[in-house]
Amino acid sequence: MKKAIFYLKLGFLSLLYACSTKQADERVNILFAISDDQSFYHTSYAGCTFVNTPAFDKIAREGVYFTNCYAGSPGCAPSRSTIVTGRFHWQNEQAGQHASSWPKKYVPFVDLLNGNGYYTGRTGKGVAPFRYARSEEDSLWRKEDAAGVERSHTLYEEGSDTDERTTTGIDKINYFDNFEYFMEHREKDKPFFFWYGSTEPHRDYEKDSWKRNGKSLKDVEVPEFLPDNEVIRRDLLDYAVEIEWFDSQLKRMLDYLEKIGELDNTIVIVTSDNGMPFPRAKANSFEYGVHVPLSIRYPKKFPGGRTVDGPVSFVDLAPTILEMTNTSQEGMLPITGKSMKAILESNKERDELKTDQYVFAGRERHSSSRYLNWGYPQRVIRSKEFLLIWNLKPERWPAGAPQRINPENENDLLPMYGIDENGVHHSDWAYTDIDPSPSKSFIVEHHDDEAVRPYFEWAVGKRPEFELYQVSKDPFCLKNLVGKDDYQHIETEMKEVLIQKLLSTKDPRVAGDNPDLFDSYKRYSHMRSFPNSLISIKSI
Numbered sequence: 037m038k039k040a041i042f043y044l045k046l047g048f049l050s051l052l053y054a055c056s057t058k059q060a061d062e063r064v065n066i067l068f069a070i071s072d073d074q075s076f077y078h079t080s081y082a083g084c085t086f087v088n089t090p091a092f093d094k095i096a097r098e099g100v101y102f103t104n105c106y107a108g109s110p111g112c113a114p115s116r117s118t119i120v121t122g123r124f125h126w127q128n129e130q131a132g133q134h135a136s137s138w139p140k141k142y143v144p145f146v147d148l149l150n151g152n153g154y155y156t157g158r159t160g161k162g163v164a165p166f167r168y169a170r171s172e173e174d175s176l177w178r179k180e181d182a183a184g185v186e187r188s189h190t191l192y193e194e195g196s197d198t199d200e201r202t203t204t205g206i207d208k209i210n211y212f213d214n215f216e217y218f219m220e221h222r223e224k225d226k227p228f229f230f231w232y233g234s235t236e237p238h239r240d241y242e243k244d245s246w247k248r249n250g251k252s253l254k255d256v257e258v259p260e261f262l263p264d265n266e267v268i269r270r271d272l273l274d275y276a277v278e279i280e281w282f283d284s285q286l287k288r289m290l291d292y293l294e295k296i297g298e299l300d301n302t303i304v305i306v307t308s309d310n311g312m313p314f315p316r317a318k319a320n321s322f323e324y325g326v327h328v329p330l331s332i333r334y335p336k337k338f339p340g341g342r343t344v345d346g347p348v349s350f351v352d353l354a355p356t357i358l359e360m361t362n363t364s365q366e367g368m369l370p371i372t373g374k375s376m377k378a379i380l381e382s383n384k385e386r387d388e389l390k391t392d393q394y395v396f397a398g399r400e401r402h403s404s405s406r407y408l409n410w411g412y413p414q415r416v417i418r419s420k421e422f423l424l425i426w427n428l429k430p431e432r433w434p435a436g437a438p439q440r441i442n443p444e445n446e447n448d449l450l451p452m453y454g455i456d457e458n459g460v461h462h463s464d465w466a467y468t469d470i471d472p473s474p475s476k477s478f479i480v481e482h483h484d485d486e487a488v489r490p491y492f493e494w495a496v497g498k499r500p501e502f503e504l505y506q507v508s509k510d511p512f513c514l515k516n517l518v519g520k521d522d523y524q525h526i527e528t529e530m531k532e533v534l535i536q537k538l539l540s541t542k543d544p545r546v547a548g549d550n551p552d553l554f555d556s557y558k559r560y561s562h563m564r565s566f567p568n569s570l571i572s573i574k575s576i
Contacts, residue, residue: 063153063227064334064360065302067289070119070231071282072112072161072238073318074308076105076327077511078279086255087276091287092331095306098340099333100380106395106418107310108350110318110325111402112238115309115350116163120144120182122354122371126398126415126543126554131166133554134401135561137177138166143368144182145354149229152363155222157187158231159214160207167560183231188217203245205274206281207235212288219292227361232289237278239313239471246273249280259324260512261316263491267478275312303334303360305353313471315479315495319402320434321416321425322505322513326397334360338380346391347418352376372541394419394530396537400554403561405436405468407568410555412469413545417534423513424530425503428545435496436469441565449567453480467496468564502531 078084081093081101108118113134114125121142125132131142144163150156162183169177190213192199211232222228251273258264258272286306293299308328311317317324330348332338337360351373358365359375382389395418401411413428427434442448451457454465461480463472470476476495483492494514504517504527517523538546544553 062301063362064336065227065298066149066229066357066361067293067302067304068229068231068357069234069282069286069289069304069306070116070161071234071279071308072236073310073313074237074279074282074329075311075317075324076103076329077324078276078312079329081331082329085257086251086273087279089279089283091283091290092306092329094287094290095304095333096331098335099304099331099342100338100340101343102330102332102348103343103345104347104418104420105307105328105330106347106349106397106416107308107326107328108397109399110310110320110397111399112161112309113163113165114399116183117142118350119309119353120146120163121369122351122373123369124351124372124396124398124541124543125400126538126545127369127372127541130557131182132400133557133559134403135165135559136167136557137174137560138163138168138182139176140178141369142178142182145358145363145368146182146184146229146231148358148363148365148367149361150184151367152361153226154361154363155226155228156184156230157218157228158184158233159186159188159211159218160209161233161235162186162231165561183233184229186214187221188214190214190217202249202281203242203274203277205240205242205245206278209235211285212292215289216292219296229357229361232286234282234285236282237275237313239473241271241274241278241473243274243474244270245277246270249277251276259314259317260514261322261324261491261494262314262475263479263488265478268475271314271473271475275314300335303332303338303357305332306330314473314475315435315470315491318471319399319469321397321399321414321423323423323507323511324513326416332380334380339383342382342389343386344379344389344391345386346389346420347393347395348376348379348391349373349395349397356380394533394537396534401557401559402469403436404559404564405566406432407437407566408555409559409563413554415534415538415543415545417530417537418507419530421506421508422526422530423503423505423507424527424534425505426531426534427499427501427503430499430501432498433467433496434469434499435467437566438466438496439567440465440468441567443565446565453483455481464564470495502527504530 079089081096108115117132130136131138162181169179190210191208253269256269307330311325355375397416415426440450450465454462461477482488502518505513
């Protein structure tokens with residue numbers, strides 16, 4: 037009898053083990069794909085005429101497409117910080133700054149997935165740029181990129197038969213090969229989380245690479261905040277080529293997952309960290325700076341072919357991923373965002389899908405662009421229809437100072453606007469929150485031309501403390517409605533809601549003893565020196 041009971045118990049335990057193993061096998065995988073500097077409109081699914089993105093389109097068509105996704109910030113590091121912590125960048129101290137350090141206490145959701153039995157890894161750009169620990173002297177800092185471990189680092193060999201890159205501006209990292217290596221070395225029976233972080237379409241671009249990539253100037257749609265001419269159109273096409281490279285690598289990953297039978301058991305999330313690297317876009321809280329593409333596919337649980345028009349935020353990605361993977365939030369600092377699982381699993385139609393009425397974003401420091409490395413602090417509230425921007429330091433230059441101290445002679449200033457005696461603009465001399473580009477140089481070099489002057493002012497001119505835009509009618513954010521009688525009730529309500537959110541999330545700019553705390557954090561990237569613009573430089 038005892039022997040029979042023993043074998044009965046053994047059989048029961050074996051059954052439990054088999055069930056738990058089956059459950060582990062069925063846990064959902066996650067492929068998280070994030071491009072670098074891509075605005076919301078620049079996918080073919082959104083209707084853009086000069087970009088072709090079949091991989092993104094597949095995920096949007098067969099999954100859930102979000103028309104109003106807001107990044108954490110219009111700059112990469114703070115925005116990516118928001119993704120992995122589920123907290124606004126102003127809640128993350130140095131770990132919410134561009135090119136500062138990452139303290140250990142800001143645990144990313146990737147660590148929790150790893151602790152919950154997931155096989156995790158990444159390729160390309162992770163949560164960066166940040167200074168991670170290099171030695172024991174950096175004992176308070178995190179050692180590993182907050183997006184996870186890089187399992188392999190396969191590079192294209194320039195000029196080889198296997199180098200399939202279409203421009204010299206594209207990174208050497210072979211994203212797909214690194215993903216394939218990751219999958220082939222995945223530990224048996226483990227679900228996976230993989231972070232595909234392309235460095236495209238971040239600048240630099242190979243000028244006129246569009247010519248050998250089947251692009252046409254006539255197809256380009258120029259945003260209204262940029263002048264419509266051949267210089268701008270060429271630059272936009274070079275940008276489009278790099279978006280398509282990101283998408284092509286994603287397509288290979290999707291095809292591979294389908295081949296091995298894992299695609300339909302994988303949540304695929306495709307987005308970008310911030311907007312396009314052009315004047316008045318990236319490093320600005322207007323639509324083309326912080327409104328990004330987002331589509332999510334998981335046919336087992338998420339009814340496909342749906343569109344969500346309500347605003348959603350990057351702070352919601354971490355809690356969504358944790359809930360979908362049955363992973364506890366324990367071990368992370370309190371998460372601000374909330375899971376989108378109910379929205380993703382809903383069967384409701386487009387007009388019935390409800391999100392929060394408002395989402396929030398902001399920025400502090402981007403590049404080294406002002407006196408004493410000051411930033412340009414902004415806080416943002418966005419509804420489905422309106423965008424309110426609070427410029428907390430309107431006396432500062434939003435795109436960076438127009439004149440720099442000569443690095444070779446601290447008693448000398450480089451020419452105003454970065455234009456030398458030959459009329460040539462040097463991007464590193466002025467307005468350095470705008471990435472160097474043909475578009476930037478054209479606007480600055482022609483700032484005195486009557487036709488170009490408005491674009492120059494939009495890009496670099498000082499701004500009022502508050503800006504309100506009806507983005508449903510003005511997606512380029514050119515008509516400030518602050519103070520207009522017909523919109524006073526909207527302005528008042530959005531200001532009140534924004535302030536309450538900043539207070540409840542303990543933003544140092546409004547709730548701390550030191551409102552200028554963010555300006556004090558050390559920057560570990562390239563530094564420049566500027567005069568005090570409040571006393572030394574004339575207004576534009």
